[in-house]
Amino acid sequence: MxxxxxxxxxxxxxxxxxxxxxxxxxxxxxxxxxxxxxxxxxxxxxxxxxxxxxxxxxxxxxxxxxxxxxxxxxxxxxxxxxxxxVGLPPELPSGWRAAAIAWVDAQVKLYEDRPWLLDVPIRGAPVTPNLLRWVEVMLAALAETGLSQHDNLGCLMLLDGCARNYAGLARQLGASDRTPVQSEQVGQFLVPRLMEGGYPTLVSLYLNQEYEDDLDDDLEFGLARILDGIDVLIAKSP
Known part of the structure; x- marks a missing residue:
């Protein structure tokens, strides 16, 4: 043609x-x-x-x-x-929430395999076949929420941003040769200084080993909060 x-x-x-x-x-x-x-x-x-x-x-x-x-x-x-x-998206499971998790996970895996895709300039809404297929399958899953098309697009943008943000952070941390912030030596150095300097909340986090760089937990937590927010939006919709 x-x-x-x-x-x-x-x-x-x-x-x-x-x-x-x-x-x-x-x-x-x-x-x-x-x-x-x-x-x-x-x-x-x-x-x-x-x-x-x-x-x-x-x-x-x-x-x-x-x-x-x-x-x-x-x-x-x-x-x-x-x-x-980018290729084609995976087949998503039934249920908008499970579909959203699978969709974000697939994007994260894509960026893990091809991190250079994060450097491609974004010049507008997707218009090419594969990119639009990713949009199509997620919007189709969100259609069951009963939200408006406008709101579903907004939800998709949140999910896409979640995947990109996580993938970008993982890429930077993976490329860094600096000592991780949560290392034992860093903690031993910082805790007494945080105590003296008036950082009680951070001291507590360090002592409870909560101030750690566990990106998998961060992704799961952040995505769950986004999905909880969509649930609230669904409950409020007429």
Whole structure:
């Protein structure tokens, strides 16, 4: 399928399989699929900054200028690579609450496998097939809540933010080579100074071993509170 895509956002038409109108000349040596697959490979190996027209062109044995026969810009390339790398969401369990937990967990796992996706700029609401499928399945699960479409979208944004925030924090902590804040040595150093300096609440947390960096517990706790809040919203809805 081909049609003019000049008035559409970069990558939108190509992501849906709508190719540009073909010009006369030699048959293209590459395909969009090859280019996108190479971009994902670079992202997985070297990170987001490695996903570039120049690098992909060199890998595929063509000039950078030749790449513009397939994609209009780096922005268009990133849109296509992002959507393909995200892939399809999992099948969600029944019940909106269980579905929300599975949806967030799947996003966290995705970012764990491909942390470079967190670096992809967000330029608006999702419009590409795979990203929209993630939205579709979660909105379908939330439909049983009886909330308005507007409220369901708001709930989805909260869940998405929860997954992104957790994944971003886990990524930073995983990349850090600094001594963890909850280490025994840090506690031994800080507790007497906290006592002297007037931090009684933090002293109590340290002494009770509650001031620890257990991200799994943080995710479960934060997500449960979000879901509890949605439950309250459901109960208040007419």
């Amino acid at each position: 081909t049609e003019d895509r000049a008035d559409l956002p970069p990558g939108l038409a190509l992501s849906w399989g709508v190719l540009p109108v073909q010009r006369r000349g030699p048959k293209p040596a590459l395909s969009i699929e090859q280019i996108v697959a190479t971009g994902i490979e670079f992202g997985d190996r070297y990170g987001f900054e490695a996903v570039s027209l120049q690098r992909i062109a060199a890998q595929l044995g063509v000039t950078t200028n030749a790449m513009y026969r397939y994609v209009r810009s780096k922005e268009e390339l990133i849109v296509l690579v992002h959507d393909k790398a």
